[in-house]
Amino acid sequence: MAGLTLYDKLWDSHLVKQRDDGSALLYIDRHLLHEVTSPQAFEGLRIAGRKPWRIDANLATADHNVPTTTSERAGGIAAITDKVARIQVQTLDDNCEAFGITEYKMNDAGQGIVHVIGPEQGATLPGMTVVCGDSHTATHGALGALAHGIGTSEVEHVLASQCLVAQKMKNMLVRVDGVLGVGVTAKDVVLAVIAHLGTAGGTGYAIEFGGEVFRRMSMEGRMTVCNMAIEAGARVGMVGVDEITLDYVKGRKFAPTGELWERAVANWQTLHSDDDAEFDAVIEFQGEAIEPQVSWGTSPEMVLPVNGVVPDPEQMDDPVKREGASRALDYMDLKAGQKLTDIQVDRVFIGSCTNSRIEDLRAAAAVAKGRRVAANVKQVLIVPGSQAVKVQAEAEQLDQIFIDAGMEWREPGCSMCLAMNADKLGAGEHCASTSNRNFEGRQGNGGRTHLVSPAMAAAAAVTGHFIDVRELMASETA
Amino acid sequence: MKSFKQHSGLVAPMDRANVDTDMIIPKQFLKSIKRSGFGPNLFDELRYLDEGFPDQDNSQRPLNRDFPLNQPRFKGASILLARENFGCGSSREHAPWALDDYGFRVVIASSFADIFYNNCFKNGLLPIVLSKDIIDSLFIALEANEGYELLVDLQQQSVNLPDSSSISFEIDAFYKQCLLDGVDEIGLTLQDGGQIRAFEQQWRKNSPWLFDAL
Numbered sequence: 001m002a003g004l005t006l007y008d009k010l011w012d013s014h015l016v017k018q019r020d021d022g023s024a025l026l027y028i029d030r031h032l033l034h035e036v037t038s039p040q041a042f043e044g045l046r047i048a049g050r051k052p053w054r055i056d057a058n059l060a061t062a063d064h065n066v067p068t069t070t071s072e073r074a075g076g077i078a079a080i081t082d083k084v085a086r087i088q089v090q091t092l093d094d095n096c097e098a099f100g101i102t103e104y105k106m107n108d109a110g111q112g113i114v115h116v117i118g119p120e121q122g123a124t125l126p127g128m129t130v131v132c133g134d135s136h137t138a139t140h141g142a143l144g145a146l147a148h149g150i151g152t153s154e155v156e157h158v159l160a161s162q163c164l165v166a167q168k169m170k171n172m173l174v175r176v177d178g179v180l181g182v183g184v185t186a187k188d189v190v191l192a193v194i195a196h197l198g199t200a201g202g203t204g205y206a207i208e209f210g211g212e213v214f215r216r217m218s219m220e221g222r223m224t225v226c227n228m229a230i231e232a233g234a235r236v237g238m239v240g241v242d243e244i245t246l247d248y249v250k251g252r253k254f255a256p257t258g259e260l261w262e263r264a265v266a267n268w269q270t271l272h273s274d275d276d277a278e279f280d281a282v283i284e285f286q287g288e289a290i291e292p293q294v295s296w297g298t299s300p301e302m303v304l305p306v307n308g309v310v311p312d313p314e315q316m317d318d319p320v321k322r323e324g325a326s327r328a329l330d331y332m333d334l335k336a337g338q339k340l341t342d343i344q345v346d347r348v349f350i351g352s353c354t355n356s357r358i359e360d361l362r363a364a365a366a367v368a369k370g371r372r373v374a375a376n377v378k379q380v381l382i383v384p385g386s387q388a389v390k391v392q393a394e395a396e397q398l399d400q401i402f403i404d405a406g407m408e409w410r411e412p413g414c415s416m417c418l419a420m421n422a423d424k425l426g427a428g429e430h431c432a433s434t435s436n437r438n439f440e441g442r443q444g445n446g447g448r449t450h451l452v453s454p455a456m457a458a459a460a461a462v463t464g465h466f467i468d469v470r471e472l473m474a475s476e477t478a
Numbered sequence: 479m480k481s482f483k484q485h486s487g488l489v490a491p492m493d494r495a496n497v498d499t500d501m502i503i504p505k506q507f508l509k510s511i512k513r514s515g516f517g518p519n520l521f522d523e524l525r526y527l528d529e530g531f532p533d534q535d536n537s538q539r540p541l542n543r544d545f546p547l548n549q550p551r552f553k554g555a556s557i558l559l560a561r562e563n564f565g566c567g568s569s570r571e572h573a574p575w576a577l578d579d580y581g582f583r584v585v586i587a588s589s590f591a592d593i594f595y596n597n598c599f600k601n602g603l604l605p606i607v608l609s610k611d612i613i614d615s616l617f618i619a620l621e622a623n624e625g626y627e628l629l630v631d632l633q634q635q636s637v638n639l640p641d642s643s644s645i646s647f648e649i650d651a652f653y654k655q656c657l658l659d660g661v662d663e664i665g666l667t668l669q670d671g672g673q674i675r676a677f678e679q680q681w682r683k684n685s686p687w688l689f690d691a692l
């Protein structure tokens with residue numbers, strides 16, 4: 001009999017009941033909540049007169065709607081100028097209080113983007129099942145956890161029963177061997193993978209990222225990669241546990257200690273796919289072949305190496321693809337054949353659950369150091385993913401590098417990733433963004449998003465257009 | 479959840495692939511703490527020419543006349559015909575809430591994104607997957623015939639065309655039963671409460687570090 005994949009192991013260990021009709025009850029270890037997708041779930045509980053099944057499984061934080069300017073944050077919830085956002089943030093506080101759920105409130109030291117704080121606080125651990133009413137929950141799979149997004153009805157379901165009604169997905173292995181070139185990051189790897197798979201290529205699969213490149217990759221990088229599995233249609237992205245995982249988890253606030261730590265480690269060391277595990281699909285890449293990426297269109301699969309040119313829809317065989325590409329070029333105001341490096345940038349956003357961890361800020365700061373934001377760039381937002389990341393970055397004086405370069409150093413939150421607060425693009429503006437979605441209007445009505453890595457975003461900020469960050473690095477060593 | 483057995487209604491087209499949930503209901507409307515009232519802002523950026531805000535009088539806004547839902551021939555549509563990877567992107571359940579609030583009961587597409595697909599069932603909205611070829615032919619028929627209606631029968635798993643031919647579709651047995659009965663899914667799960675407790679006790683023994691940390 002073939003061995004088991006990591007996904008198989010996690011599924012089996014959490015299976016409460018397999019029903020005859022193919023559905024299953026899966027036990028959930030960690031449930032993360034935020035202000036946008038939880039209010040209706042709490043309301044549902046109240047209407048039905050139900051109580052949360054297991055309070056200590058839940059952790060909440062406010063991230064999507066919170067303002068990111070220091071002045072607006074200083075005044076607390078009452079000072080949030082957007083009334084509807086204020087009510088939503090307040091509602092989360094009220095619900096957590098009423099039900100006794102642990103919450104990192106807007107200005108608490110543990111606050112941040114839900115997918116940044118989970119791993120950072122040790123609230124998400126290897127071997128867990130993790131769900132959240134947010135599609136980027138796949139991020140936590142980087143720890144060797146089974147993590148995915150759910151809808152609000154499911155949030156209510158998990159609150160009430162600690163279980164999810166689920167169906168087993170298929171297994172896909174995305175293998176990247178070799179080594180990455182200098183200036184090529186986790187973000188470039190995952191964008192290249194999505195370009196190949198397409199936005200629906202992973203639908204119905206749990207993707208495991210394997211191979212040398214991921215084995216060498218930091219936890220921050222693995223989180224960036226797993227975060228974007230959903231952009232290839234897969235609800236789940238994961239990486240097997242190894243020494244890098246254990247080193248990362250050790251000493252975190254909610255991680256086990258002492259004898260419990262030893263027991264946990266013994267268990268976690270089994271959390272990888274068996275050598276003879278069989279996958280339903282395997283896709284292979286070579287690390288050396290991956291270059292810094294820039295998205296040109298309105299879907300994360302519309303992405304190319306930075307030295308490429310905007311593709312010509314006329315050359316596309318598939319009529320649906322052709323139609324999608326030409327619509328995207330209209331929206332983005334780009335022409336077939338135009339060099340990506342000729343696209344001028346109006347704003348730059350470095351942040352989001354994809355790229356707002358300390359390593360991301362270090363990479364951006366390395367490029368920004370000693371340089372100035374280009375004259376044509378109106379604004380560069382640097383938004384740390386959590387209060388802890390912010391404190392760490394300030395301890396390393398990265399904030400000063402950004403400020404000296406003419407960039408804005410903000411308070412933690414989702415910010416311009418989805419523009420629910422005041423941080424947004426104006427119509428027609430091009431943005432170099434380290435976030436995960438370049439959908440029409442995602443960062444502001446009429447805004448034009450180009451997805452890139454933090455180093456590539458910083459390079460665009462200081463030159464005013466997209467540029468291969470390796471060129472800036474070369475000029476440093478020359 | 480709302481039950482769904484049979485539905486007959488007017489079809490409207492959404493003729494593009496990869497319609498994401500940001501497009502179905504833009505983020506500014508997610509600030510609501512309610513489950514209803516999203517219908518007027520369904521496809522907001524495509525439907526109106528200006529930028530929409532929550533709590534606005536939508537009847538005063540300039541309409542994009544090219545958008546099918548604004549055309550008289552599709553007024554009152556309750557079946558949406560779409561293309562591949564419908565509902566991709568964000569997990570927001572506000573997307574099916576908006577479709578439902580607008581009056582849609584069925585979405586037909588050649589494929590759906592997983593989370594959106596799940597979310598539909600929780601709200602009595604039936605997502606139907608048909609092959610690309612059939613979808614193509616439905617778009618052509620829809621274009622050619624004003625007042626194009628379909629009859630969807632969940633029990634029979636069939637979509638019945640005006641020419642009285644019928645197309646069958648696949649659906650997961652569990653979801654089908656839930657929709658037909660309009661079951662309270664949480665109530666159903668809680669019937670297995672004893673089994674969940676037993677699992678939990680064993681799990682706590684095996685992996686005590688997963689408990690009581692927060």
Ligand code: SF4
Pocket residue numbers: 063064113114115134136352353354413414417418435436
């Ligand atoms: S940073 Fe963006 S993608 Fe991540 S949770 Fe926030 S809104 Fe969602």
